[in-house]
Amino acid sequence: MGVTSTSGWIDELRRLLPDPRRVSTSHAVLENHSHDFSYHAPRLPSAVVFPETTEEVSAILRFANEHGIPVVPFGAGSSLEGHVVPVKGGISLDLTRMNEIVEVRPDDFVVRVQAGVPRSRLNQRLARDGLFFPVDPGADATIGGMIATNASGTSAVRYGAMRHQVLGLEVVLADGTIIRTGSLAVKSSAGYNLTGLFVGSEGTLGVITEATLRVYPLPEYVVAARATFPSVDAAARVAVGLIRAGVPVARVELVDDATVQAVNSYKGTNYPERPTLFLEFSGPEAAVRADVDFARDLAATEDGLGFEFESDEKARERLWEARHHAALAIAAASPGKKMMITDVCVPISHLPEAIRHARRTAEEHGIQAAIFGHVGDGNYHAVFMVDPDDPEDVARAERVNAAIVQHALARGGTCTGEHGVGMGKKKYLNDEHGQALAVMRAIKKTLDPRNVLNPGKIF
Missing domain, CATH: 3.30.465.10 (Uridine Diphospho-n-acetylenolpyruvylglucosamine Reductase; domain 3)
Known part of the structure; x- marks a missing residue:
């Protein structure tokens, strides 16, 4: 039975569940399951199914496999590479009722x-x-x-x-x-x-x-800190220095001046619009205080322009506000556009150079990019807002994305440190994995010979 003949198999699918209303074809529900947070084009599923037990998931998959119907698992829909877009239609399997x-x-x-x-x-x-x-x-x-x-x-x-x-x-x-x-x-x-x-x-x-x-x-004592610098390079060098020194930082985040500008506009705040490191330390109080002192001294060696820290929970949240709202602020600055976000990860020694390269590449292509990320492990993001209805705008951003990825791969890094492959990174996997990609395909073929599980992703 082909997936285009939907009415028959949807009625049959409804009979598999105790409550047929848990198979929805409402347009609003289908639309909500057609996209994620990314710029990738949406696609409506044929039906959204809400299982409540593992046994129901088993019955749905057995049915879908027998009929060759694609199944795309769905959670919060917050992914950034089109993972939950049902590119071949079929079933969007919403697991949010399995929440015990x-x-x-x-x-x-x-x-x-x-x-x-x-x-x-x-x-x-x-x-x-x-x-x-x-x-x-x-x-x-x-x-x-x-x-x-x-x-x-x-x-x-x-x-x-x-x-x-x-x-x-x-x-x-x-x-x-x-x-x-x-x-x-x-x-x-x-x-x-x-x-x-x-x-x-x-x-x-x-x-x-x-x-x-x-x-x-839960840690005994937590301190959050924020330090500003004259350049992204300086901030990145301090992040790398903390890791090399063996300081057990809980979080090390970097945002560039463009990101802080976006947050100020979005939140009505007046943070210094300079490259900023956000730090968090946790553990025994004496050890944490010593780590904070070390970080402050290290920041001073890179001409740090300010170093603030707080231990009170609400004060810590305020100190980190610009980092927490970075993505929302960048999106709000470009209404009508969608986010394209890189997430390459490089060996930490290459991090300052990689960030410089990303900034330079975006400028050469005339693209406004905000840079932030989890720089303590070499993972950073260059974010571009693109008009998904403008092919040249998307193509220009994809060229920058490709250059950033190739720069990371040439230094032993990866095309994706945390967002995954989905639809957007498929073209880079052969360069990163070579013959190992054939092994991945063989595993997929063995476990899913009919290619019903999230087809069109990774490969």
Whole structure:
């Protein structure tokens, strides 16, 4: 049965679920599941399905596989490379009703959650036991989507990305088979690392329905700091210097002057419109105070123009406000346009040079770019606002994006440090992985021979 003959299979699909209303063809619902936060063109699915159990996901996938109907998993829709766009129509599988925090094990520093649990709600629950989950991609993404893209964010410099937090998964394969990978133990040498295979697979190998995650004690003492500099180079050198010195920073974020200008316009604030480092330190109070003193002295060696720090929670939030609102501010400055955002990651020694190259390349192409990122691990973003209805505008931005990626790859970096491949980075994978790409294709063919799981992504 072809996916263009929708009425028959949609009626049949409705009969699979206890409540047929959980299969929606409402235009508003379809439109909401046609796009993410990126500039990639939207595409309406044929239907949106809201499963509530793993068994329902299994039945839906078994049905879709038998009929050759594409299935695209959907969480919060906050991805940035078109991951959730159903480019071939079919089913958008919305997992947000699978939002149970199944088990919290404080003594083991482990939690089990369903895929649709939002990051913020997980941390609200964990705080009752003095724990937290560290991965913070900015948006209030769902855990399943964060695993599917191997999300990271501001705290990756200390805690790592999602790949470092996932101990085990429950996954439904294309044919409806339900498997469990990993365990509650913090390590294992039993067989292939299937957990790692599904982390970052972007819904192309299976649908993640549950995860077992590491969690951490809430820190004893936290200090946030903000330092401004005469140049992006100077700020980047301080970030690299902190890492080289072994300072256990919890977060190291850089924003350029263009980003601060956008935030001032968006929020009505008056932050100094200069390249700025945002820092966070956590741990025992004496150690944190010593780290803050070291960072202040290091900033002074690069002609830092100001160094502020706060330990009070609300004061810390105010100090970091310009970083937290960066993406929204940049988008607000260009109404009617969509965001194209690079997320290359380079070896940290190449970071200052890479940022210089990105700035110079954008200027040479006549593009206004804001630069910010998680510079403590070599991951930075160059952001361009583009008119998706203007092919030349998009093409010009894509040329800049390509130059930034090739510069990173030539230095041993990657085309994507945290956003994933989706639709936008497919063309770079052969340059980055070479013959290993054929192995990835073979894995995809083995697990999803009919290519029903998120087709058109990664490859």
